[in-house]
Amino acid sequence: MERVRKAAVFAVLMLLLVLVPSVTASAGFRRVAVREDGRTKLYYRYYTSKTEYIRGRDIRGGRYAYLRWAFKNLRSNGRVYTYCFDENGYMLTGWHKLTTKASDGEWHWYYFDANGRMYKNRTKNGHYLQANGQMLENGYDGETYYGEDGSRVDGYDPDAEQGLEETDGGTKYMQADGTYAEKKWVCMKDESGKYGWYYFYGNGNMAKDTWVGSRYVDENGRLQ
Secondary structure (H helix, E strand, O other): OHHHHHHHHHHHHHHHHHHHHHHHHHOEEEEEEEEEOOEEEEEEEEEOOOOOEOOOOOOOOOOOHHHHOEEEEEEEOOEEEEEEEOOOOOEOOEEEEEEOOOOOOOEEEEEEOOOOOEOOOEEEOOEEEOOOOOEOOOEEEOOEEEOOOOEEEOOOOOOOOOEEEEOOOOEEEEOOOOOEOOOEEEEEEOOOOOEEEEEEOOOOOEOOOEEEOOEEEOOOOOEO
């Protein structure tokens, strides 16, 4: 009887050893090939089981727009990082303007590296990403000031009337340091409150209804 019991226990243990690796192997990041616009693009999803993966909801706007993205803290190489997945479960990389429940309808820029890890408490291309991952706009990090477009402003002048100015020569943009933007792209709000990118030439004038390199800006100067 004892021999039969030991044999039964051994059989159960062996079954567990067979099952556990298969469950573990089904969880984690997997690369997904998707056909878009006649091209095959590669994305990553994070699977919690063999068939289920983390994803947001198919919501494009409105009060609950934040549900479109799922922010998750996941462990990788012994450390915990924050990742974000869209309604298709695709892991985000690069710059993205997103809204969260905590931001109460406000939209902010975030940066995710090539491995999908959110930048926090560090800079990227002169822009500072805060502890919550949001790009700092119109505020200080220590003694460093970051302007409306999130760019570092050396010599910040709090009395400067930052914004667009219509001059005889054209439309210019007064920066937070009291100088005009020149030879650069600036991200700012339009009259409807939406953000867009605008280019200013070396003389400070905004580019309108023209091509800036391979990029087209409309009659209002907004990048299309």
